Amino acid sequence: MPTQIESHLSDNGVLRLTLNNPQRRNALSEAMIGELHAAIANAAESSEVNVIVLNANGPAFSAGHDLKEITAAREESDKGRAFFATLMNKCAAMMTAIVHCPKPVIAEIDGIATAAGCQLVASCDLAYASNTSRFATPGVNIGLFCSTPMVALSRNVSSKHAMEMLLIGDMISASDAERIGLINRTTDSESLTAMTQAVADKIAEKSSLTLSIGKEAFYCQQDMELAQAYAYASDVMVDNMLTKDGEEGISAFVEKRPPVWRNE
Known part of the structure; x- marks a missing residue:
């Protein structure tokens, strides 16, 4: 199976990790979570890496967990309980690794970031987005409250803004995401990489x-x-x-x- 994470390290130690499964909207499948966790762990230990930027190929930063993978697991004798528990634990460990990583981690979003994809944005230290990007924790709409995304979301925005996203489940605009503190700044798609890179380069100059x-x-x-x-x-x-x-x-x-x- 092709790698789902592309990586590129610049001369000044800015590591770009790119989610690369656009056909599945960069869903956080068990495989994607494992690859991203391994990449973060390796970067944490590397003396060559100063800053990490997470971005994605395709129109979605990440649409969250792979619902087809979750549905398939229901065919197991336990209705998927063991797989669901393993998946949630692996995802939580990966998100925690981002927070505990000694290197600053920046999310660069150009598209949608929903459910666990929104959780990934909230778990990063900084986040910059194109002004056409959108964000949501829409699990409530399909009978599945976004409880794990809630952990990261509620640690980044105020309680009432977090609850509004969690209880209603609608998409919010990049400007609203900036207003409530989910992301730092927005710009047009063409300028996004340059803006994020400028921030990463500035941080990479530090000790x-x-x-x-x-x-x-x-x-x-x-x-x-x-x-x-x-x-x-x-x-x-x-x-x-x-x-x-x-x-x-x-x-x-x-x-x-x-x-x-x-x-x-």
Whole structure:
């Protein structure tokens, strides 16, 4: 079976991972989830990768889980329960790997992102979309509440906006997705890759060590109570100041010269 994830690494360490099953609207089948999880895991360990961009071939970023695959599993003696549990666990592990990846992960959306596809967008650290893109968590329309997409969605937008998407299930526009905080910015399709690449290139110039420290701290402190969050973040800042890149960055700023990162 052909690979469902294309990859390209630029000279400055920007890795593009492209969902490549446009005939199935880049559905998050068990195979697609496995390939994407492996690609994220490999990138997390690679010293050559500074930033990851997720995009897709075809008119859909991702239409969510493969409903034909789910329907076929109902023929099993347990009506698909074992497969459904495995699929949900694998998908959750892949989404969690994106959040825990020490490299910033950027979604680039030019088309629809629905259900688990919308979950994938919400799981990324940043997201940029064409102004014709649309987003939805439409499971409620087919008797299947988008409970797992809800986890990522509710951690990115306010409760009432998340519930509106989950309870109604309608498509929302890219401008509305930007307004509620699901994505960062929109542009026309022709300019999308250039805009995303410019953001990725800017991030790739930073110390990879500093980025990994900051990303981990961001997600760790989110669910802490205020005093605990400040205590935790203060410890992170102290450790960061004692890294070689922390010392180099401050020295370079004081001396008015570009820093030379060692990622140490």
